[in-house]
Amino acid sequence: MTDLAAYMTGVGEAARRAATLMAAAPTAAKDHALQALARRLREAGPALAEANARDLAGARELDAPLLDRLKLNDKILATVAEGCKQIAAMPDPIGEITGVKRRPTGIGVGHMRVPLGVFGMIYESRPNVTIEAASLAIKSGNACILRGGSEALHSNLALAALVGDSLEEAGLPRDAVQLINTTDRAAVGLLIAMPAFVDVIIPRGGKGLIERISREARVPVIKHLDGNCHSYVDAEVDLDLAVAVVDNAKTQKYSPCNATESLLVHAARAADFLPRIGMVFAAKGVEMRGCERALALLDAVPRDLLKPATPEDWDTEYLAPIISIKVVDDLDEAIAHINRHGSHHTDAILTTNHVHAMRFLREVDSASVMVNASTRFADGFEYGLGAEIGISTDKFHARGPVGLEGLTSMKWVVLGQGEIRR
């Protein structure tokens, strides 16, 4: 066995042992660990800043939006610490028995919520995800094995040490949250092929990662994929509202999977809407790749920010100050376009027409569908989950932002008083 294989087997065995203890852990101990983690995150500011500075120094060639998500500043630390406290304050989902119904035989039949066991998670170079995943794992009584992006290794190691210390302080197993300490991608190959130790794999990332997982995984997968998100401006619309929401959906942050990458505009309002949003985007340096009809209405935009859209643009997630723009003839065309070219992540309609809003909600096949709101809201914290594991683009087990419940399953419980089957 190679050193790496031995290391991963050790990680897997430790996770399995920890999962057994976490499944039975008292709520008070889990909440203690989360409160301790919130405190330690605040106290460890300087040490974390130093670790993060090492990562940032090694990642200078990254584009600005990707560098931005690698940052672990005071605001991000305060947000994740607050998330830990919020999760501690939430009811413990584990052990809850629901829906018990008495059968004619006398037995009571219902469900109990239980942890999944051990989950392995592979994610981008975004250190705050380490804390979000760890805190959700702790409260949901799971153990997890985390493999963050290679650019974030030093930050993640520092954060994982705080998580381990917090677990120990609360009398819980340190190995409930383990971070893979190497950037060798062979470790990912091993992680996704250890069914004895890992119950489910959660990959967050782009197409390359997913292709590998689909090819090699030997455990169930909950995919958290790319976001080719759309905002559609309907014929009946409050234009001021639409400008503000579309601007936010594209420009509030460029790197997240829930940023709008494609703008669809009904032909009846294109002449009113496109020149206005075009100037907003131009002021922020956003490149616009439009269909012919859109480009004709964006003539006041500086030429260097305008490009004709190619067929590939409709399928592209830029994660950058670039947006594709298409004028459509009606709602049917908008819905068909989104279902064909989108990534089933998050899509929004801007409209004052109730029937159109309801049709969009029912017919767009995405994990989150929104009316008159920014696609950037697709996020576990914003949805009230305390934090998120990520945004599932799968349809089974969990869809959209995944919080505590997504890390659990239901088992049947049968409550009898000596009944026997006849």
Ligand SMILES: NC(=O)C1=CN([C@@H]2O[C@H](COP(=O)(O)OP(=O)(O)OC[C@H]3O[C@@H](n4cnc5c(N)ncnc54)[C@H](OP(=O)(O)O)[C@@H]3O)[C@@H](O)[C@H]2O)C=CC1
């Ligand atoms: N739905 C969701 O919740 C989320 C989706 N995303 C999506 O992720 C993508 C952007 O993130 P980005 O960092 O570029 O994603 P990548 O897919 O490049 O990287 C994500 C993680 O996967 C690893 N990885 C990638 N390819 C492989 C491989 N072939 N074998 C083993 N490990 C691999 C990376 O490791 P390494 O560091 O070695 O490159 C990293 O840890 C976008 O498409 C975005 O929408 C991002 C966040 C959340």
Ligand SMILES: N[C@@H](CCC(=O)OP(=O)(O)O)C(=O)O
């Ligand atoms: N939860 C996030 C979205 C997740 C995400 O896409 O992250 P990333 O691709 O690393 O920017 C948010 O909106 O804050």
